[in-house]
Amino acid sequence: MSKYILKRILISLATLFVILFVLFLMLEFMPGSPFNDEKLTEAQRILLNAKYGLDQPFFVRFFNYAGNMLKGDFGVSYVINKNFAVTSMVVDRFFVTIRIGLQAMILGSIVGLVLGIIAAIKHNTWVDTLCSVISIIGVSVPSYVFALALAYYVGFKMGLFPILYNPAIPEQSSVLPTIALSLFTIANVARFTRSEMIDVLGSDYVQLAQSKGIKEWKLIIKHALRNTLIPIITVMGPLLVGLLTGSMVVEKIFGIPGLGSLMVLAIQNNDYNVVIACAFIYSALYIFTMLIVDILYGVIDPRIRVAKKGA
């Protein structure tokens, strides 16, 4: 097991290095400069490029940057917060994004699981149909529509929660974005739970347990749910990453100083170091989450562990 994990970690690190190189290469081909292209003269552009070391050859810049990154230095921002260390900009926003992403994940999985279980138990009744409709709406309604509707009805009309994120009161002001983000997770988890649960409920061992006279709720929680969870955990990883990376629109609507909106701004402004830092963190998150999911998968399902040992 530990050999397997070590191998996976090494592959992950190599992947990250390749990603960093590709990012650098893509920015190289991005038109324009981080500076005011509309007004600058050629002489000033040369001066600015020299000041920030952008006049160096590609490989020199790449290896300098990679070397500094190992020391936790992602360079400085050229546009968004001029001359600020990107590391501090990104760290602050990272925690905000993670906070809201995880809150949405937890809310989404709990509600999704409950909906899915109810739908499975009440298979082919109106309750099931209702849950399916909610799922379909959740998957198909774009998050910004739902976010705007929440902002309008819950935030503005009812005045229950603040519309804008306020770092002074993160608990209250993150309620609306959390709900807005969780919709997609609710829908996905509910769908998976329902279909898995229906399969599991029809399986021999559940029928055996049933015939032994075990109470329904105990049967669901103890026997059926555990087996239902295995495939769901696999989709949770990508869903979590989806929440973290897909929160840009929600961040914009609720004024959240998060990583997603920062990355979009950075791309629009050619703020190279910020783009690289954000994209790199997202990639690292993705790879890390996948790694965790793989490990968890092995922990939960002994068959996989055995199979991997053999491999």
Added chain:
Amino acid sequence: MKKLKLLIVSTLVFALVAGCSSKPATNGGTEGGNTDGTGNSKVVVATDTDLSTMDHHLATDGTSFIAQTLVFSGLTELDENNMPIPEIAESWDINEDGTVYTFHLADAKWSNGTPVTANDFVYGWQRLIDQATASEYAFILSTITLKNADAVAAGELPLEELGVKALDDKTLEVTLDAPCDFLLGLLAFPSFFPLNQEYYEAQGDQYAKTPQNMIYNGPYLMTAWTPGNSYAFTKNNDYFKADTIDVNDIDFKFIQDTQSAMLEYQSGNLDVVKLSGEMVDAYKDQEGFTNRLQGYLWYLSLNFDIPELQNQNLRKAMMYAVDRETIANNVLKDGSVAADGIIPIELATGPDGKEYRATAGKITEYDPAKAKEYYEKAKADLGKDVTIDLLFEDTEAGKSVAEYIQNNLETNCPGMTVTLNSKPKKTRLQMMQNGEYQVALHRWGPDYADPQTYLDLFLVGASNNYGKYESQAYQDLVLEATQGESAKDSQARWDLLVQAEKVLVGDDAGVIPVYQNGGAMMITPAVEGIEFHSAGVDSYRHMTRK
């Protein structure tokens, strides 16, 4: 064993959640606006771009300039009519040929108690032009023809040779190469603000990174700054004219989404909000709706390397074919106005006290019949119908305007074909710089309140003359006005600039002006006195709140 595994799983999940729930310490933006009951008034402003820097020599964007204008004071400031009035400089003398300005400074203080001296200005200007600073606004010292500015900028002369000297603590002497009619107005611009050498050097590269790494000499102090979220100011009681300041606290909130911002405005949590074009119809009849003109002028830049565009008849046909009024009033609907020339409205005032456009009049004209007539001539000259490619920015406004112009040209010049070419802004600019375009919808924002900021663009060799427009008559007029004998006579200079615009836009159709940007806003009716300057920095210094 089973329980152990479950324990591991739940511990991992818990650790992930717990590890990430710790939040960084932030300076809280306070809750929404209005008065707090003790008579202390507050105004909350929404901004759709984040504050980039408080270092006034590095700033390039309006949001940063507005914030800097709140906390720093320059030699002059602009009044509500765009005219310069004394600020740190309480008076000034100008020598006979208009090249030496002597400023007498008021008794103003920095927020650490040290007096604001002439040397603070000298040091500030030297830092602005220093190659080590690499300021994107260093050029502005050459714009005012400050003595030795070009040579110092190029590193050929030491900083001390720059034409700005402290005669004593309270007297500043500025020497120019040529008279500069717009100097006093331009001195209200943040690039010209002073910098306290001792304090700045003590801060090193931490200068202006947080409110604690700055000292102020303006009407407000910065109290909080959470990048990506908000920043706030409170009245500076040590400001030398503190008794003229009404509003105690000003908060800025960075909100990218105009719809959320409007919800906050309607909830009473925000006082000043920008509207997007499509929201104007819904709010234009409400109290608080404000339309302000911006200096940005959008025009069709023509590439003279394209043989068809060298044909004057074709250019004139295009000039007559564009229906500017409809573009401004029905397509954009955001307070934009049709461009009567290449110089925007409310940009500059002449020596006779008249607004520039009032003197220069309307040069552009929408006339389908004339468009058709000139297009027929062009077709005869060129021997074929014309197809042109129109490059524009991939924004909502850019797309709608470009599509409307396409329709105008194809309808009013029967036989002409216009292909649309949408590109992101940075790409569009790069293509224009490389001359890889035919016709482009391009904009220019003024650097100072004078027609020269636009007319210089079309001189031979000007770095922004992307289309390589070349006209001897135009060149002679502009150079005589700005560098010749007439430069010393304000009225003669003004008349020449008016003539030059007529040659460029009217006679040659060397550029096709389209519209001037407007900005629709909602401002809480209780808040008054926000000064919008189309060629300068908007001022929130003299706001009042009822």
